[in-house]
Amino acid sequence: MELPKNYSPQETEKKIYKKWEESGYFNPDRMIQDAIIPSDAPAFSLVLPPPNVTGTLHIGHGIMLAIEDTFVRFYRMRGYKALWIPGTDHAAIATQSKVEKELYKKEKKTRHDVGRDEFIKMVEEFAQNSKNTILSQVREMGSSVDWSRQAYTLDKQRSSAVVVAFKKMYEDKLIYRGGRIVHWDPKMQTTISDDEIEWVEEKTPLYYLKFGDFTISTARPETKFGDKYIVVHPDDKRYEHYKHKQAIEVEWINGTITATVIKDESIDMEFGTGAMTITPWHDSTDFAIAERHDLDREQVIDEYGKILPIAQEFQGMSIKKARPLIVQKLKEKGLLEKIDENYTHRIATNSRGGGIIEPQIRTQWWVDVSKQFTLQNSNLQGIPSGSQTTLKEIMKQSVKTGQITLYPDRFKKTYFHWIDNLQDWNISRQLWYGHRVPVWYKGEKIAVGAEPPEKDEWEQDPDTLDTWFSSGLWTFSTMGWNGQQTDEMKQYHPTTLMETGYDILFFWVARMILMSGYLLGEVPFENVYLHGLVRDEQGRKMSKSLNNIIDPRDLIKKYGADATRMALLAGNPAGNDTSLSEEKVKGYKHYANKLWNITRFILMQTEDYEMSTTEPDLTSNDRAILQSIERLETKIAKHIQNYQLHLAIEDLYQFTWREFADKMLEDSKPLLQDDTTKTSRQYTLTNALIRLLVLHHPFMPFITETLWHHIPDTQGLLMTHQNK
RNA sequence: GGGCGGUUAGCUCAGCUGGCUAGAGCGCUUCGUUUACACCGAAGAGGUCACAGGUUCGAGUCCUGUACCGCCCACCA
Numbered sequence: 026m027e028l029p030k031n032y033s034p035q036e037t038e039k040k041i042y043k044k045w046e047e048s049g050y051f052n053p054d055r056m057i058q059d060a061i062i063p064s065d066a067p068a069f070s071l072v073l074p075p076p077n078v079t080g081t082l083h084i085g086h087g088i089m090l091a092i093e094d095t096f097v098r099f100y101r102m103r104g105y106k107a108l109w110i111p112g113t114d115h116a117a118i119a120t121q122s123k124v125e126k127e128l129y130k131k132e133k134k135t136r137h138d139v140g141r142d143e144f145i146k147m148v149e150e151f152a153q154n155s156k157n158t159i160l161s162q163v164r165e166m167g168s169s170v171d172w173s174r175q176a177y178t179l180d181k182q183r184s185s186a187v188v189v190a191f192k193k194m195y196e197d198k199l200i201y202r203g204g205r206i207v208h209w210d211p212k213m214q215t216t217i218s219d220d221e222i223e224w225v226e227e228k229t230p231l232y233y234l235k236f237g238d239f240t241i242s243t244a245r246p247e248t249k250f251g252d253k254y255i256v257v258h259p260d261d262k263r264y265e266h267y268k269h270k271q272a273i274e275v276e277w278i279n280g281t282i283t284a285t286v287i288k289d290e291s292i293d294m295e296f297g298t299g300a301m302t303i304t305p306w307h308d309s310t311d312f313a314i315a316e317r318h319d320l321d322r323e324q325v326i327d328e329y330g331k332i333l334p335i336a337q338e339f340q341g342m343s344i345k346k347a348r349p350l351i352v353q354k355l356k357e358k359g360l361l362e363k364i365d366e367n368y369t370h371r372i373a374t375n376s377r378g379g380g381i382i383e384p385q386i387r388t389q390w391w392v393d394v395s396k397q398f399t400l401q402n403s404n405l406q407g408i409p410s411g412s413q414t415t416l417k418e419i420m421k422q423s424v425k426t427g428q429i430t431l432y433p434d435r436f437k438k439t440y441f442h443w444i445d446n447l448q449d450w451n452i453s454r455q456l457w458y459g460h461r462v463p464v465w466y467k468g469e470k471i472a473v474g475a476e477p478p479e480k481d482e483w484e485q486d487p488d489t490l491d492t493w494f495s496s497g498l499w500t501f502s503t504m505g506w507n508g509q510q511t512d513e514m515k516q517y518h519p520t521t522l523m524e525t526g527y528d529i530l531f532f533w534v535a536r537m538i539l540m541s542g543y544l545l546g547e548v549p550f551e552n553v554y555l556h557g558l559v560r561d562e563q564g565r566k567m568s569k570s571l572n573n574i575i576d577p578r579d580l581i582k583k584y585g586a587d588a589t590r591m592a593l594l595a596g597n598p599a600g601n602d603t604s605l606s607e608e609k610v611k612g613y614k615h616y617a618n619k620l621w622n623i624t625r626f627i628l629m630q631t632e633d634y635e636m637s638t639t640e641p642d643l644t645s646n647d648r649a650i651l652q653s654i655e656r657l658e659t660k661i662a663k664h665i666q667n668y669q670l671h672l673a674i675e676d677l678y679q680f681t682w683r684e685f686a687d688k689m690l691e692d693s694k695p696l697l698q699d700d701t702t703k704t705s706r707q708y709t710l711t712n713a714l715i716r717l718l719v720l721h722h723p724f725m726p727f728i729t730e731t732l733w734h735h736i737p738d739t740q741g742l743l744m745t746h747q748n749k
Numbered sequence: 750g751g752g753c754g755g756u757u758a759g760c761u762c763a764g765c766u767g768g769c770u771a772g773a774g775c776g777c778u779u780c781g782u783u784u785a786c787a788c789c790g791a792a793g794a795g796g797u798c799a800c801a802g803g804u805u806c807g808a809g810u811c812c813u814g815u816a817c818c819g820c821c822c823a824c825c826a
Binding site for chain 1 (some may be wrong): 750762
């Protein structure tokens with residue numbers, strides 16, 4: 026079969042993928058069945074970070090798939106039972122908000138207009154479409170995932186794992202229900218967790234208000250109606266004539282009130298006048314002060330962001346509308362002392378939907394990360410079975426003891442810092458799409474489980490769970506966990522590798538460590554490879570507004586999946602952001618073509634050569650070539666095992682093009698004309714080529730597999746070719 | 750306010766535990782219609798490795814400090 030002059034990926038990639046998939050060898054069990062690897066082969070396992078079903082994959086997913094597939098293919102060819110489990114994430118808030126937006130755009134309706142059941146149907150339909158797109162994109166990238174094990178965070182199996190996990194935590198009193206200050210998004214009508222907040226800075230006037238003998242400042246005058254505590258530092262000389270909890274009469278916005286002086290050490294004496302009033306219902310700092318001194322809390326703003334009757338004539342107004350009017354009134358009453366126009370205020374927004382967060386006190390479900398409990402069966406170092414520990418401690422020890430290694434190592438510091446500051450995890454959401462909180466109420470009675478204790482009169486909690494609750498179980502819920510260890514888990518858990526973006530180290534990686542440590546007494550994975558952001562050629566983030574988003578599908582169409590993968594991996598060590606340009610991808614398409622023509626040349630030069638099982642007498646030059654290949658193999662393997670794919674690519678590229686093609690092949694031309702050197706060289710080139718294809722396969726699976734089948738001396742799939 | 754990165758050729762970036770006469774890709778210059786490839790080959794230009802000190806026989810590589818740039822965390826009203 027004659028090779029065409031140039032490689033065209035478009036024609037071959039789909040066919041090749043189909044061949045792989047139909048072979049069944051993405052599933053390591055089949056490799057064992059067919060005796061390609063022994064049944065006691067060591068495991069190399071990882072689970073795909075499930076992409077959100079919010080649309081299509083972007084280039085960031087591209088890098089994830091490229092890295093993971095490279096590792097899986099490398100280990101599959103090295104005799105491991107390599108398992109890569111695919112799946113998708115329902116991404117509760119993200120998916121729901123996407124569908125809500127569309128619904129409003131198309132029909133000017135909200136989710137309440139269509140109702141819970143109907144709305145969920147719509148979301149599910151949307152999710153299904155996304156899933157289809159995503160899964161075909163995963164194929165296009167060449168990902169050798171085991172499709173027979175595909176999972177979805179909201180499918181039946183995973184949902185039942187969620188209930189089991191919730192129930193156990195509830196019974197251990199690690200999950201509790203409580204009224205605390207939460208991040209409330211009035212737009213989406215739900216709470217979100219600390220980690221979902223995105224802070225934006227905004228220039229807001231800072232108002233200095235007269236509060237009795239004090240001067241206080243605020244950027245949010247609309248919240249001040251209920252303020253009746255004035256807080257100063259206990260050591261502040263200016264206020265030493267006031268006693269803690271002393272009552273004072275103050276003329277305030279809506280008349281004279283009785284206020285109380287509170288002394289608390291959290292006050293910064295340097296800021297303003299060193300005195301502030303507090304609004305515990307709508308500010309977490311203030312809430313903490315109120316908790317410490319057991320103070321009253323009063324709600325001023327409702328769930329929709331409207332002002333409550335406490336504000337008298339302003340009631341029912343939106344914050345935006347009320348603020349200038351309130352400022353006007355303060356001014357008229359002589360309470361406004363001055364305005365600082367150059368103040369920068371930090372505003373909390375919902376990173377998943379953009380709404381401005383209004384802190385509120387609400388009753389929610391929480392995971393207590395600091396509570397002591399007994400860990401029964403533990404394989405965690407530093408936490409023996411039956412000992413008392415906390416979820417925080419589990420998260421900390423798993424990394425500290427080296428049971429989990431992070432690549433790059435420096436993320437350990439951020440990780441520990443995050444744990445040290447960690448507060449209880451708010452896991453309930455007032456969303457409709459997601460795992461419904463498995464709690465049932467009947468009057469004062471409460472029951473936990475997938476089903477109510479009796480058919481009648483029990484009502485389920487209306488809230489759903491934070492999407493990260495279910496993704497925290499991902500490494501073992503994908504292996505059929507339902508409260509018991511499964512055969513799958515025996516073989517593949519803890520997984521060898523978790524590969525994901527550093528931006529979800531806290532969201533996800535930490536939660537998996539928490540869940541696995543708590544529920545299984547073991548780590549979810551042994552190694553964590555964190556990749557960075559993909560930026561454009563100028564190093565800018567990709568965004569819709571900059572119109573610089575690169576769709577992996579476009580790159581694949583134009584340059585092929587192999588070139589796309591290489592461009593994403595080359596020069597990109599773990600933890601670093603990388604910038605991607607079309608030029609870079611094009612460069613690797615040329616490289617693919619080079620590889621193609623290297624093969625073409627060798628095939629043309631060895632048409633009359635029969636590969637013998639025994640090595641012929643080799644010239645010293647030829648022995649040197651094969652030795653250099655051997656050195657290359659050693660280096661590449663070392664780099665991959667050290668999680669340094671970029672170094673592997675660099676060496677591969679340099680050797681293949683600059684050494685092998687430019688020098689060795691050029692030198693071969695006369696040698697192949699000479700009968701004394703011909704056979705030796707033919708053997709050497711064929712042998713070298715086969716080994717080069719093997720080395721390239723994890724990075725460039727399509728082209729290498731294609732070429733493999735053009736070489737007369739090869740058998741079977743390159744994908745499953747056992748290299749040592 | 751705390752922490753973490755970065756600053757190396759025009760551009761994008763490698764450079765592990767110190768030995769580099771400092772590398773790659775793209776771009777640039779000159780040459781080449783060689784029957785594997787012009788998605789190519791040959792030759793070449795281009796860097797006081799941010800700055801200032803220090804350790805060392807020897808420093809992009811280690812230490813201290815400075816300046817920018819980026820990111821993360823944090824209850825300064």
